Amino acid sequence: MIRVLIVEDEPLIAEAHAAYTARIDGFQVLSVSHTAQQAMATLRTTPVDLILLDLNLPDMNGLELTRALRAAGIGTDVLVVTSARDLAVVRSAVSLGVTHYLLKPFTFATFREKLLGYARYRSQLLGAGQVPAQHEIDRAFAALRGTAPDSLPKGLDQNTLDLVLGVLRADPVPSGLSAAEVGARMGASRVTARRYLEHLAETGQVVRSPRYGGPGRPEVEYRRV
Amino acid sequence: MIRVLIVEDEPLIAEAHAAYTARIDGFQVLSVSHTAQQAMATLRTTPVDLILLDLNLPDMNGLELTRALRAAGIGTDVLVVTSARDLAVVRSAVSLGVTHYLLKPFTFATFREKLLGYARYRSQLLGAGQVPAQHEIDRAFAALRGTAPDSLPKGLDQNTLDLVLGVLRADPVPSGLSAAEVGARMGASRVTARRYLEHLAETGQVVRSPRYGGPGRPEVEYRRV
DNA sequence: ACCCTTGCGTTCATTCTGTTCACCGGCCTG
DNA sequence: CAGGCCGGTGAACAGAATGAACGCAAGGGT
Structure with a gap:
């Protein structure tokens, strides 16, 4: 079971993300934080596998929060959820090691695809045994980032x-x-x-x-x- | 032209990596550092696009160097080159935003594949215009991580x-x-x-x-x- | 009003795709 | 040497994507 922390200041949206997440097998919403401070506090006490992070927080930018986490040695995986269509932000996010970057608004199918990609990555790395070979690492990276496209309706190519x-x-x-x-x-x-x-x-x-x-x-x- | 900094304590190996890199179109070796301190100093003064990072450095672990960079707000992309076949290390590396993880020893073909993957990612993000759509971000992520393994998949000859x-x-x-x-x-x-x-x-x-x-x-x- | 023109929206035969599954040959094992 | 397994191949099949054909819809002209 992958434990998820949702960080989102807007209560309604946080609720929606929590509901989405709960609908996906293997994922469990552990907690919801509405501010960066709150998220930091939760992370210090609770083990979390994945953070669904809105970049637009009242007290701190989401990327700064990520940077603070990394500086503190917390390597929890992060999935960024934002409406920021800014290339610099995307590149920063990548350099801070976010697993996915999801643009709002999104459909449930898109959302699930990203979470399932993360789950694949995770199971491949965890199930690989102690001595991964290059191709196993490659497969895991590919699972993390290679997305299955939103499936088209039948009849379309x-x-x-x-x-x-x-x-x-x-x-x-x-x-x-x-x-x-x-x-x-x-x-x-x-x-x-x-x-x-x-x-x-x-x-x-x-x-x-x-x-x-x-x-x-x-x-x-x-x-x- | 993608400016590369090579961080590797063993001079011979550093030389080899530099030679490999120089052979690939679009890449340019800017400098070679043999210690983490040296690398930090170089990065403070010189703009670099990509770091080829050995994890095993005399003064500091490569991952710690990466974390220090992130904490300092330096988002330079990092390609890890190591012989560490350790799952925890791989996961940490991912969470710190390394673009690829290359196990030593490797062939030139493998090396080039990783660098070209990075170049694809870069050009897609840079060429996308100011308002990337979700599928463009997805493509860029896929270019970054979707690798072509050297060895053929099963069933192919x-x-x-x-x-x-x-x-x-x-x-x-x-x-x-x-x-x-x-x-x-x-x-x-x-x-x-x-x-x-x-x-x-x-x-x-x-x-x-x-x-x-x-x-x-x-x-x-x-x-x- | 009426007709005339032109493209829409749909149906359905057609052709190729994508997948499954049985087969064949080589290799390892007992 | 028999038996089982594994990697690579192609015959067969279900169904997916396309376009020709056609009746109808929606405008303009008189």
């Missing part, structure tokens, strides 16, 4: 999805593209392009809007957000 | 792998080949060809892309990078 996204990104005119245009540019049919565009629309990565003008039914154009 | 690579190289059309085509050209079944092509794809030596056209499910074509 990751390669094709990447192609569609590539076409949308590469479009010089940011006004949007119709399904037929996307299909032509990626070398597939309108039907296929549409399937993926609709998926992207449903998952909020793209917006649909009608394009009026000529005679006939208006076209639907898709634009990245 | 070096001779067959060479054959597949030969077929891909000999292809006059550089547009890519399907698994069935590769299989036919090497005199093996599609299933076998696919096994090896997928391995090559996972280790980044080959890219997969769908090939659309007529009715029916699209083919996957594999192309060397």
Whole structure:
């Protein structure tokens, strides 16, 4: 059982994370802290395996808390949960040894994927015996970081999805593209392009809007957000 | 150009690592330290991107040096090079944010693989723009940790792998080949060809892309990078 | 109102994928 | 030398992803 400490100042969100964590086999929420001070105190008295850490705390930045932990010789693994889309923050987090970096908002599937990746890493290192070989270490590192992608609904293919996204990104005119245009540019049919565009629309990565003008039914154009 | 500091007490080995590093495109050996004190002093005055760190130093354990760096707010990335096959050491290293853990003795191929993995991680994070999305962070983490092991996974044979690579190289059309085509050209079944092509794809030596056209499910074509 | 035009949204045959499982040959063991 | 095991292969199969075809929806023109 992996013991988890949740550090999050917003009570509602902390509650949500706790509920998420409890739903995953092998994980157990040990405690919830709302400030960095509180977290430090808890960690001094209670053995914890993994910290779910919000970076935005009232009394101290989450990265500083991590640094303080490391300085104190506490090597507990940390999973950062934040809405900070800042490259410098990501790099700092990596250098401080956080196991994963999860951007808010996230779906339960994404959340679970990260926790399960951590569980894999853990079991591989613990189960490896006393004399790990290079390839065992590699496997453990890969389990830690190599993420199983959010599984797509049936009928969709990751390669094709990447192609569609590539076409949308590469479009010089940011006004949007119709399904037929996307299909032509990626070398597939309108039907296929549409399937993926609709998926992207449903998952909020793209917006649909009608394009009026000529005679006939208006076209639907898709634009990245 | 990635600036590298080598920290290794044994002069001969330090020299070897420096030579290895210099042989890899994009890496530049900035300095060599033989003690932790020396390394600290160098880092205070010189900007360094990556530290190749031997754990066994005369004046201080390498992990302690790393912890001291973090405590001092120095987030330089660290690649640990050691012969310590100790699980606790590996876990500590991870929690302190080392990018890779390389067991001595190693071949040049293994060494280069780790450095190139780091270079991939770096370029992905730097090139991502200011607003990374979750999947971009995931890709960067995967590049950092997803390693291609030297030894082939079970079920694969070096001779067959060479054959597949030969077929891909000999292809006059550089547009890519399907698994069935590769299989036919090497005199093996599609299933076998696919096994090896997928391995090559996972280790980044080959890219997969769908090939659309007529009715029916699209083919996957594999192309060397 | 009415028709005309044009693209949408869906269905379904088609083709290739991904996986499983039995087989074959070599190697170690008793 | 028999028997079991293991690593590598391919035949067979279930089903996944695509596009041609088609009826209908949604605009403009008169």
